[in-house]
Amino acid sequence: xxxMLFFFIGFEHSIVNMFLFPLSMIMGGEFTVFxxxxxxxxxxxxxxxxxxxxxx
Numbered sequence: 688x689x690x691m692l693f694f695f696i697g698f699e700h701s702i703v704n705m706f707l708f709p710l711s712m713i714m715g716g717e718f719t720v721f722x723x724x725x726x727x728x729x730x731x732x733x734x735x736x737x738x739x740x741x742x743x
Contacts, residue, residue, distance in 0.1 A: 701731045 708716075708723045 701728060701735055704728055704731050 704727055708727060712718070712720075712723070
């Protein structure tokens, strides 16, 4: 439940995306694994790294 709340309030987080996007693919989402990795997971991971290294 916390993962979904984190996602619904607008934050992008690689761990949340690792749960929600494969789940939506199983449920019939119209995107490929390449789309998921290239346009969501890689930018989210890079953003988390930059935010963690620079702001923490």
